[in-house]
Amino acid sequence: QKEVEQDPGPLSVPEGAIVSLNCTYSNSAFQYFMWYRQYSRKGPELLMYTYSSGNKEDGRFTAQVDKSSKYISLFIRDSQPSDSATYLCAITGNQFYFGTGTSLTVIP
Amino acid sequence: GAVVSQHPSWVICKSGTSVKIECRSLDFQATTMFWYRQFPKQSLMLMATSNEGSKATYEQGVEKDKFLINHASLTLSTLTVTSAHPEDSSFYICSARDLNGRAWIQYFGAGTRLSVL
Numbered sequence: 001q002k003e004v005e006q007d008p009g010p011l012s013v014p015e016g017a018i019v020s021l022n023c024t025y026s027n028s029a030f031q032y033f034m035w036y037r038q039y040s041r042k043g044p045e046l047l048m049y050t051y052s053s054g055n056k057e058d059g060r061f062t063a064q065v066d067k068s069s070k071y072i073s074l075f076i077r078d079s080q081p082s083d084s085a086t087y088l089c090a091i092t093g094n095q096f097y098f099g100t101g102t103s104l105t106v107i108p
Numbered sequence: 109g110a111v112v113s114q115h116p117s118w119v120i121c122k123s124g125t126s127v128k129i130e131c132r133s134l135d136f137q138a139t140t141m142f143w144y145r146q147f148p149k150q151s152l153m154l155m156a157t158s159n160e161g162s163k164a165t166y167e168q169g170v171e172k173d174k175f176l177i178n179h180a181s182l183t184l185s186t187l188t189v190t191s192a193h194p195e196d197s198s199f200y201i202c203s204a205r206d207l208n209g210r211a212w213i214q215y216f217g218a219g220t221r222l223s224v225l
Contacts, residue, residue: 032212043114043201043216044152051212088152092212096142100151 006099019076023089023099034090035074079106114217129187129220131202137182138204146199158185192224
């Protein structure tokens with residue numbers, strides 16, 4: 001079993017839609033949870049991080065962690081074409097584990 | 109804060125030559141840096157972990173004589189692709205941890221696109 005599983009998509013939504021991106025993880029000892037956004041031919045950029053169960057909001061983005069289910073989500077409200085990118089979840093304990101990334105396209 | 113600069117962003121070289129890629133942490137000290145390789149539409153593949161002042165730790169299947177990593181200072185790590193061949197063409201990305209800050213986060217450079225002719 002992989003430490004982190006992420007649905008690769010691709011995901012295609014119309015502009016304005018709510019997007020839900022998800023990852024599951026295997027080790028309950030994992031402590032920190034992050035989401036990165038990667039545009040084509042660019043390095044990943046950190047979007048959000050959290051370390052506790054619950055929701056964390058930043059503008060149109062909400063990161064959600066459910067430690068009891070070992071499940072993390074990123075919600076994007078009012079999605080824009082500029083949100084089209086690959087989104088990677090990342091989880092750390094003693095080591096870093098990245099999801100495989102979900103490719104998102106927001107259609108104008 | 110926590111900016112990682114990677115240079116060059118794109119390099120084209122002839123087969124058999126060596127190419128050096130630099131990764132700098134601009135506003136923090138990075139005792140640990142990571143080097144990744146990424147093929148089109150695929151995920152990050154960790155190549156090696158670079159620790160300041162010591163030898164890099166390479167992932168299984170990565171040739172350490174092919175991909176030379178030097179981490180001589182707290183703000184600079186370099187990856188040298190020696191005797192590059194067309195199959196080495198790829199997107200290389202570095203990242204760094206700020207151990208004096210949020211050590212659980214990796215901050216990434218913008219990546220280097222290597223094309224070997």
